[in-house]
Amino acid sequence: MLTLAERRRGIGAGLTVLIAVILFVGTAVVTLLAWDGDQSASRLFTAYTWSILRFTLLQAALSTLLSILFAIPVALALARRPGFPGRVWIVRLMALPMGLPALVGALGLLGVWGRQGVLNGWLTAAGLEQPVSVYGLSGILLAHTFFNIPLAVRLLLAVLERLPAEYWLLSASLGMKPFSIFRFVEWPALARVVPGVAGLIFMLCATSFTLVLVLGGGPAATTLEVAIYQALRFDFDPPRAIALAFLQITVTAAVVGLVTLLPAATDMVRTAGRSIQRLDGRSGPSRLWDFFVIAAAVIFVASPLLSVLAAGLRADLWKLVTGPRFIQAATTSLAIAVTAGTIAVTASLAILNARQAIRDRRDPNLAERLLSTSLAGTSSLVLVIPPIILGTGWFLVLRQFGNVGDFAPYLVAIINALMALPFAVRVLEPALEDHRRQTARLAAALGIGGIDKWRLVDIPVLLRPILTALSFAMALSLGDLGAVALFGSSDLVTLPWLVYSSLSSYRTNDADGLALILGVVCLFLTILGTAGRKEHNNV
Structure with missing residues (x-):
């Protein structure tokens, strides 16, 4: 149980964060609403605007469909082959694109699939003249698909590996064929989570910026976010940018x-706790198919990463890292990343502590329940x-006070912190819940509170989950191009x-070296x- 002073401090800190976020986001949105609304509204009904909307939804839908369709057989193959050579490293390989900046991944794909890439070579x-276009x-x-297939594979594989051992014993005793196992055992489990995974991937694709900016190839392949950037950065057409923003x-x-309306993925089964042993998929054709699927996934994911490594090593890395432009960029990136990470972690702790303080009350009032929500x-x-x-709204705000560039570093750091906030909360929340469940009553019984409780x-x-959240937030900020693109x-x-x-200046050798770094x-x-965190079932 928290003391009254601790509860007040927790709720006060959370309320401060809530007000700060609402003010920051609200200022951007209100500015967009107030800026030349008539002209902006008229831009909503142009053929150009609706063509961009159609392309945004089309590419997101197709990307989601392809990612799910390819991820399902890979997850099934990995689940069937717990003894596959190097399986633990293959599963870890599936995590690399999630920690890779989108710009670096795009350069890796260009190295494999681009005009001068390995495949076209x-x-x-x-005897064919470069028939593959990556734009x-x-x-x-x-x-x-390169970025989202690994994400989908890990999420789907985790579900398959949580299926009880009794399912596999029963399917083996009934002599079920592979298709029957998929129909009655595997697919019902996957069907509970596929809609949520697809929704997540669709959201990531619909809001994609860097990949479309680099690989879009022109007005015919432009999404809403890229069109907003182009309207402000190149054309300086605020009404069009505002229409696209809304x-x-x-x-x-x-x-x-x-x-949020999709059903949550929950385990609805009881198990005796036996160790899982798959008895299916032992025939020659099944083994060959699984090997082919896993090998294809590894090649697809690993080849751009190897391309970045090989191209980067061919660059003059020493000259790059000692150049004044690199030192300036690295210093600025590090300062922004540390600031954004610190803000994200501090705000996350304030949010979680406030929600805990509200839950600690036996009968929270309506205002407290609304605050928690x-x-x-x-x-x-x-x-x-x-x-x-957010960048568009604040760009319009700050240009009234002089040179936007004077405020840009602080603005980018705050926007990056907001981007990292969901990840930081997700990392910290289970750690804080477990810790409070184990120590709250004992600390209260011993009369330890305030600074002493925090310190001892x-x-x-x-400290470890806080540093984990900080490292994730910093990595996200370091690799981000979206917020800094406007400024x-x-x-x-x-x-x-x-x-x-x-890359835009056709100094591809330098771009490759910088991308590797x-x-x-x-x-x-x-x-x-993730150092020191034990993976559950190798996922």
């Missing part, structure tokens, strides 16, 4: 609402109001912006965040 040697819709779909908010809000939704607000929308009881246990200039250069600038740093932070 082989086809040219075979436009095909390139966007390729990039989205379309984007409408789309993301609708998708988030639909995802609002705090729970605050961490997901960035899903409804994407960074490019909380910090020794919570990047000679005075504000981050590592992703430097990579993109080098950026990718290694972000992956190191991601791995550091």
Whole structure:
């Protein structure tokens, strides 16, 4: 039980974070609403605007469909083959694209599938003249499946590996064929989570910015977020940007609402706790099929990563890291990442402590229940109001006070912190819940509270999850191009912006080297965040 003073401090800190987030997001949205509303409304009904909306939804739907269709056989094959050589490393490989900046992944895909890529080189040697194009819709779909298939595989594999051992014993005793096992055992389990996984992937694809910016290839393959960026950065057409911004908010809000309506994936079975032993899939054709599927997935995911590594090593890395532009970009990126990570972790702790303080009351009043619900939704607000929308609103606000570049580093850090907030909350919440469940009563019985409780009881246990959340938030900020895209200039250069600038200037060798450095740093932070955490069932 918390003391009255601890409860008040917790609720006060959470309320402060809630007000700050609402003010920051609300200012951007209200500015968009107030800025030349008549002209902006008229832009909603142009053929250009609706063509961009159609393409945004089309590429997101196709990317989601392809990701799920390819992820299901890979997850099934990995679940059937717990003894597959190197399986634990294959599962870990599926996590790498999730910690890789989108810009680095795009360069890796260009190295394999691009005009000068490995695949076209082989086809040219075979007598064909570069028949594969990685730009436009095909390139966007390729990039989205590269990033989302590993995510879907890990989520679906976790569900399959939680199926009770009794299912496999019963299916073996009944002599069920592979199709029957899929129909009656595997698919019912997958069907509970596939809609949620598909909704998550659709949201990621609908709000994709960097991949579309690099691989879109022109106006015919432009999403809402990229069109907003182009309207402000190149054309400086605020009414068009505002119209597109509200379309984007409408789309993301609708998708988030639909995802929340999907049934939660819960384990509805009882098990005797036996160790799982798969008795199916032992025939030759089944083994061959699983080997082919797993090998294809490994090649598809690993080849762009190897391309980034090989191309980056060919660059003059020493010259790059000692150059003044790199030092400036690295210093700026690190400062923004540390600031964004600290804000995200501090805000997450305040939100979770406030919700705990409210739950600690036996009979919270209506205002406290509303506050708890609002705090729970605050961490997901960035899903409804994407960074490019926040950047657009604040761009219009700050240009009235002078040079926007003077405020840009602080703005980018805050936007990146909001982007990292859902991840930080997800990392910290189970750790805080377990810790309080184990120590709250004993600390209260011993009369330990305030600073002493934080210093003697909380910090020794919570330091690791706090550092985990911080490393994830920093990795996300370091690899982000979206927030800095509107404000990047000679005075504000981050590592992703430097990579993109080098690529746009056709200095591909420098871009490859910088991408390797950026990718290694972000992956190191991601791995550091998971160091010491035991994986459940290798997932």
